[in-house]
Amino acid sequence: xxxxxxxxxxxxxxxxxxxxxxxxxxxxxxxxxxxxxxxxxxxxxxxxxxxxxxxxxxxxxxxxxxxxxxxxxxxxxxxxxxxxxxxxxxxxxxxxxxxxxxxxxxxxxxxxxxxxxxxxxxxxxxxxxxxxxxxxxxxxxxxxxxxxxxxxxxxxxxxxxx
Amino acid sequence: xxxxxxxxxxxxxxxxxxxxxxxxxxxxxxxxxxxxxxxxxxxxxxxxxxxxxxxxxxxxxxxxxxxxxxxxxxxxxxxxxxxxxxxxxxxxxxxxxxxxxxxxxxxxxxxxxxxxxxxxxxxxxxxxxxxxxxxxxxxxxxxxxxxxxxxxxxxxxxxxxx
DNA sequence: CCTTATTCGGATATCTTGTGTCCGATATAA
DNA sequence: TTATATCGGACACAAGATATCCGAATAAGG
Numbered sequence: 001x002x003x004x005x006x007x008x009x010x011x012x013x014x015x016x017x018x019x020x021x022x023x024x025x026x027x028x029x030x031x032x033x034x035x036x037x038x039x040x041x042x043x044x045x046x047x048x049x050x051x052x053x054x055x056x057x058x059x060x061x062x063x064x065x066x067x068x069x070x071x072x073x074x075x076x077x078x079x080x081x082x083x084x085x086x087x088x089x090x091x092x093x094x095x096x097x098x099x100x101x102x103x104x105x106x107x108x109x110x111x112x113x114x115x116x117x118x119x120x121x122x123x124x125x126x127x128x129x130x131x132x133x134x135x136x137x138x139x140x141x142x143x144x145x146x147x148x149x150x151x152x153x154x155x156x157x158x159x160x161x162x
Numbered sequence: 163x164x165x166x167x168x169x170x171x172x173x174x175x176x177x178x179x180x181x182x183x184x185x186x187x188x189x190x191x192x193x194x195x196x197x198x199x200x201x202x203x204x205x206x207x208x209x210x211x212x213x214x215x216x217x218x219x220x221x222x223x224x225x226x227x228x229x230x231x232x233x234x235x236x237x238x239x240x241x242x243x244x245x246x247x248x249x250x251x252x253x254x255x256x257x258x259x260x261x262x263x264x265x266x267x268x269x270x271x272x273x274x275x276x277x278x279x280x281x282x283x284x285x286x287x288x289x290x291x292x293x294x295x296x297x298x299x300x301x302x303x304x305x306x307x308x309x310x311x312x313x314x315x316x317x318x319x320x321x322x323x324x
Numbered sequence: 325c326c327t328t329a330t331t332c333g334g335a336t337a338t339c340t341t342g343t344g345t346c347c348g349a350t351a352t353a354a
Numbered sequence: 355t356t357a358t359a360t361c362g363g364a365c366a367c368a369a370g371a372t373a374t375c376c377g378a379a380t381a382a383g384g
Binding site: 325326327328329330331332333334335336337338339340341342343344345346347348349350351352353354 | 355356357358359360361362363364365366367368369370371372373374375376377378379380381382383384
């Protein structure tokens, strides 16, 4: 029940992309370097985000990844879904339909109570993630940055975008 | 992000135990047989539940597993925690604290926004699971059982308890 | 009290999934 | 047109989940 660390990596990467001017992106190398992460592995995760249409990829010199839509329309759930897939964490394999006490009078059209309870919990979890947009996170992060950090970051970005 | 199928197995097993008279249990073999599951693997999962004090184990002839407390005081979360552990699914490795733009003016005492959002979602998920008790599930399952099923199951149980 | 059968508990083997890297395909800029 | 930058998928490796077996402990029966 552990989530791939790719979620953490790409979530931070997307927040960085959200801080850039609209339409501007960064290559996977730069996204990895910003938090000193393995470049090749970050690239792999960004591929998943591109397949899920969370980011757009631009190949060739000067290319990279940029958000596929405004940061206010991308949620944490979009990122989780891109990396982890849309399947529920609890897998019901209908074991109730097998065993010595199973008989034809049983009705399996309704989902079992256990399955239903886990579905409800998962939906609540997803709803929380769908309620958080990149724009909100980006705003909160920016608010807590000192002028010094702003300057250093701006300088680093200018170098990468040059 | 998939949950161990041990959760499904033991959840169903606990519902069966909850249907028994208080203080009465079943060996792991019988719990597995009830849904035609691998006996040795079911036994391993029941061990985890015993370690977590969800069930009590009784060794030797006539022994087995029984609920460690009333079914109304055991929730689905107790079972998930026993099998999966209590760690959050999202692991924050504080990657924000490393990189070329990190500088001494930064303050990392507060958790990062991404981490906070995932924590909130996980807590909501757990709250849903903590709200569902074995007693409730057991009642719902029993209500939907036909007289025929009740008879067959009673007979099977009497054979196992003899 | 001793023997035997029963059941739990942990050590062990196998297999799927996640982690991590590399190189070819493709597009851009000069 | 060429050279460079970048993405994308194919390819190894490691970790965790899945599955099994055998010894330890306990209760029942003689």
